[in-house]
Amino acid sequence: MDNAQPKTIVEKIWDEHIVHQETGKPDLLYIDLHLIHEVTSPQAFEGLRMKNRKLRRPDLTFATMDHNVPTIARHFISDPVSRKQMETLYDNCQEFGVPLADINHPDQGIVHVIGPELGLTQPGKTIVCGDSHTSTHGAFGALAFGIGTSEVEHVLATQSIWQNTPKTMNVKVNGRLSPSVTAKDLILAIIGKFGVRFGTGYVLEYTGEAIRDLTMDERMTICNMSIEAGARAGLISPDETTIEFLKGRRHVPDGEAFDEAASRWKSLATDPGAVFDAEVEIDAEEVEPQVTWGTNPGMCLPVSGSVPDPEAAESISEKAEIERALEYMGLEANQPVSSIEIQHVFIGSCTNSRLSDLERAVRVIEGKKVKDGVRALVVPGSQTVKKEAEARGIDKLFIEAGFEWRDAGCSMCLAMNDDIVPPGERCASTSNRNFEGRQGNGARTHLVAPEMAAAAAVEGRFVDVRNFSSTPV
């Protein structure tokens, strides 16, 4: 009878991973893949050591270094505390037998870029990482979510985690995106429309024609920012696009085993008629290129718009919030977005640092130059992305235009290494968070798509990429 009941992909994955169930308690779920990086793991390994515990499944654990790593002259890490954190990860991986793509490894990169790249990320898997943007892996139809360090330790020791059954929300994107409007614009518009809390307590499933049209890279951009809507996880049911992407990847089975896996993966997709706990809808056609003006990702506008006026706010608390954000961002009420001048451009982060992101950005600036006084950085998401881009000559085009071409890492997304935006200066950034101080103390971040960032680098201010590009995109 159970088979007759239509189910969402979340329910299917959930049911397959229950180790233990008891009334009044969360479920104990098995974890198929545990990703690790240097910042949120040292205390977890230390906890294991203190209690004399073993790492249960080193073979289901995979580590890399990304948050702290220098993206230039990477063999000399000047900050002794960063160096110590990386050495600690290296030692922990040695001691507990965890595979590691360290700073010298050709596979090194941002944890959410390399998981899919290596084929570690697969449909139907439960994936966790001590990092909130683990939601990225949901693009493959995996149930992937960020956890804290205590939970990292718990997964290391038990390969499982206690979780309350999540509620599901259908985020339905009708119609198709207009040309030159990207997945980044879509997810910013979704968060702008429904707010930074609408996903709290839910797993979001993105559905609809516009989502089906997206490439895997674009789907990752969407799922990546689910956490910015308050959701711990966001996912997309697997289809042919998913399967095509995975074929031939290192950790994906091949031959007959691949065909078997592929049909299993496809069967995970949400059944027609499955019931969600909630649903929201947006029309893709109405989405324009977006720019954030404030200090959270929900504070965003179409590039043709103007910064909000606190006097027009609907409540006292909203008014206070707008005023605070305007003050921090150094903006005037009603100022057109196109008048905002920037001094920095960052193309990178787990949201927008894959090969296709760099390709699309470079097309916008080909034959043009970065404006005087603007510092522009391209930081590929992984060393593999870097290598492939170089093989296509993309690095040269960026460098000729006046961009800096770096090694892979999180870099200016959170400015834990030396890539920092100075106080009071403004950055057009393809990352996912515009919180106060995120890119440096006092730094002002505007989140945009790679094309928009590239165009801003040339003009020194925000311009509508749809009227900008001379080469068709």
Add this chain to the structure above:
Amino acid sequence: MEPIRRHEGLVYPLNRSNIDTDQIIPKQFLKRIERQGFGQFLFYHWRFDDNGEPRKDFSLNEPRFEGSSILVAGENFGCGSSREHAPWSLQDYGFRVIIASSFADIFYNNCSKNGILPIQLTEAEVQQLMKNAEQTGYRLTADLETQKVYDSTGFEADFQITSYMREMLLNGWDEISVTLTLEDKIQKFEETHS
């Protein structure tokens, strides 16, 4: 983990919503490999100016809030990153109870693993507490056993918490030890699902 049953303490009101983990503890302090000693970095850029001097215009620096152990904040507290350094810094600073009208999921969970009691009240109740806490020396009691928050002048509110989290906090359980009692089930799962 230190158990928490009933906690009575001085209230610190911070009337902002969407306080993210980058504000609770900025990234330059995430490089340490220890769990302790993060309290000094709590709300760092709000508390200190560029020279490391305490900012006069940030209320936590006022003497009347010295020794506070109950934080009251607006909605969506703890949004953003999964960094457990956020609850570590709050706890190390001296906070044992955090009251807000809503919490971000990962942060809420992280609190419970560190002996911090996160309490969700309604927006109206939170605003009432913000007002009450304007009087110097305003104290509250949070009772996990009865799931109530109250003061000595008649404020009282009930709160919800899952029985699992409640037990965990009341007993100060080490969750891994609890899970390891189910090791045979984990093993069986592995045998049947590989």
